[in-house]
Amino acid sequence: MTGGLSVRDLSFHYGQKCALDAVSLDVAPGRFCALLGPNGAGKSTLVSLLTRLLVAPEGDIHIAGHDLRTAPRKALAALGVVFQQPTLDLNLTVRQNLGYFAALHGLPRGEVPGRIDAALGRLDMRARADEKARALNGGHRRRMELARALLHEPKVLLLDEPTVGLDAAARAAITAHVHDLAEQGLCVLWTTHLTDEVRDSDALLVLHRGQILHAGITGEIRGDAPLSDWFLAQTGAAA
């Protein structure tokens, strides 16, 4: 798959402990794919491998057609990431935080202000550009991290449990924003253990004990059962 995300036979062990066991998955451009897994399923390990914080001895990862093992710079240039833990400098303004990230990515200086305005505009955050990050509530800080992840116009967006710590309204807003981004053509992989963040039309991967138990379209996979009940039955985990 050239434009999206492709993983083949990815395995990873921490010492004797197997965290991922021959995981394969594909996410196409324009797709919102929820990676649903209970605590300890292996979600964070997969995210670490996709972002190259960890390197897998076995398996292949392609991001927008680039092999992460043999062409890591091209692959990572096509990837936007929102990590589970906030990674903002609270003493800088929104614009300064994004500007710092743009410099790290080596974006052409002349393009940076326009890109920042566009990214913030997409998330209804333009009016907050010159406020300190510290002044933003949790939901707006997350939006800012999402805007930052989009600055370099990635083809694939990876979000690791991005709604942790947010209230219900902020959770719904960020979930809706990212679904919109997928509808506009982005390839999205969204890890979560919360079934209410997943729509019937989304692609779904269920990860359990390091293995993909199910892959398909959510509404088709869950049948007539509510997704939370179905997920509980599959994994023994409450959503």
Ligand SMILES: Nc1ncnc2c1ncn2[C@@H]1O[C@H](COP(=O)(O)OP(=O)(O)OP(=O)(O)O)[C@@H](O)[C@H]1O
């Ligand atoms: N550094 C480590 N050393 C040993 N085992 C680890 C380490 N990190 C994770 N594990 C184990 O690997 C498995 C997968 O963990 P991982 O953190 O990837 O799961 P997760 O789905 O992200 O869980 P959570 O939702 O709790 O963050 C678990 O059994 C975990 O205990």
